[in-house]
Amino acid sequence: ATPTALMVGTGRGAQLGILIKGPEVLESTRRVDTVVLDKTGTVTTGRMELQEVHAAPGTDEALLLRLAGAVEHASEHPVARAVAAGAAGRTGPLPAVDGFHSLPGLGVRGVVDGHEVLVGREALLAGSGIGLPPALAGARAAAEAGGRTAVLVAWDGAARGVLGVADAVKETSAEAVALLRGLGLTPVLLTGDNRAVAESVARAVGIAPDDVYAEVLPEDKADVVRRLRARGGGVAMVGDGVNDAAALAAADLGLAMGTGADAAIEAGDLTLVRGDLRVAADAILLSRRTLGTIR
Numbered sequence: 518a519t520p521t522a523l524m525v526g527t528g529r530g531a532q533l534g535i536l537i538k539g540p541e542v543l544e545s546t547r548r549v550d551t552v553v554l555d556k557t558g559t560v561t562t563g564r565m566e567l568q569e570v571h572a573a574p575g576t577d578e579a580l581l582l583r584l585a586g587a588v589e590h591a592s593e594h595p596v597a598r599a600v601a602a603g604a605a606g607r608t609g610p611l612p613a614v615d616g617f618h619s620l621p622g623l624g625v626r627g628v629v630d631g632h633e634v635l636v637g638r639e640a641l642l643a644g645s646g647i648g649l650p651p652a653l654a655g656a657r658a659a660a661e662a663g664g665r666t667a668v669l670v671a672w673d674g675a676a677r678g679v680l681g682v683a684d685a686v687k688e689t690s691a692e693a694v695a696l697l698r699g700l701g702l703t704p705v706l707l708t709g710d711n712r713a714v715a716e717s718v719a720r721a722v723g724i725a726p727d728d729v730y731a732e733v734l735p736e737d738k739a740d741v742v743r744r745l746r747a748r749g750g751g752v753a754m755v756g757d758g759v760n761d762a763a764a765l766a767a768a769d770l771g772l773a774m775g776t777g778a779d780a781a782i783e784a785g786d787l788t789l790v791r792g793d794l795r796v797a798a799d800a801i802l803l804s805r806r807t808l809g810t811i812r
């Protein structure tokens with residue numbers, strides 16, 4: 518690769534809204550045949566909304582919202598923001614939280630009004646030996662069947678409610694997936710969210726169920742990328758979250774959403790400034806063209 522051609526490619530990238538870490542990055546796209554897409558904030562807007570509230574029998578709904586909202590208020594996760602905003606909107610200002618703890622890919626924990634509160638996935642509750650009573654298991658299944666992320670709430674050792682949270686698929690995501698396929702690439706969806714939600718998003722954008730990796734913990738996202746690389750082709754990864762940083766670094770080419778977390782942007786090889794997934798296809802096309810002028 519001549520330095521001049523790579524510099525020209527880099528400059529053209531800036532015009533398209535692609536910030537490239539260094540000219541050598543373009544070289545790493547040569548073998549890419551698989552593009553791994555993070556779900557939340559990458560394929561979807563990440564602007565989640567609290568859409569349903571199910572309190573366990575005997576649990577006060579307003580209390581459920583206050584306690585869950587208070588702990589989530591301390592987290593920056595898109596799910597957490599939706600829970601905190603939805604709770605505050607329905608019940609008013611939220612109480613303070615003590616001893617806040619975030620468990621990436623699982624949820625959060627904290628003490629509110631003297632109660633030890635857990636908010637997150639079933640695995641988070643299970644880690645504290647808390648199971649779901651049948652009424653809440655039913656509410657969770659209904660939320661997930663409807664494509665919503667079920668957020669479980671427990672305090673003082675018992676599950677107390679299920680919250681349903683959802684966000685919208687970005688308008689440009691289906692077109693982006695089609696553009697990537699047009700370049701001969703296989704798009705894959707990777708998420709920590711549950712399988713039902715992941716498959717409903719995959720269906721909306723044109724990704725096959727076999728190419729959906731769901732319920733993957735943050736520390737395992739990079740392993741999925743490594744396993745896909747082991748199939749022999751090159752792997753690009755597009756992500757926006759702190760949870761995607763290791764996977765972005767593990768990929769042959771890491772593309773960070775400019776709208777995402779700083780940790781993702783630092784881990785990526787290039788940044789899609791406007792957070793438009795279609796530009797991922799532009800970036801790969803640009804690299805191919807740039808390399809093409811050299812050989």
Ligand code: ADP
Nearest residue numbers: 556557592594596597622623624637708709710
């Ligand atoms: P994604 O891979 O789609 O970007 P994450 O790995 O960040 O998602 O999170 C995976 C799942 O863990 C979320 O879908 C949610 O169910 C749960 N989760 C993570 N953080 C929180 C939180 N602060 N509150 C509630 N649930 C959470």
Ligand code: MG
Nearest residue numbers: 555557558758
């Ligand atoms: Mg994300």
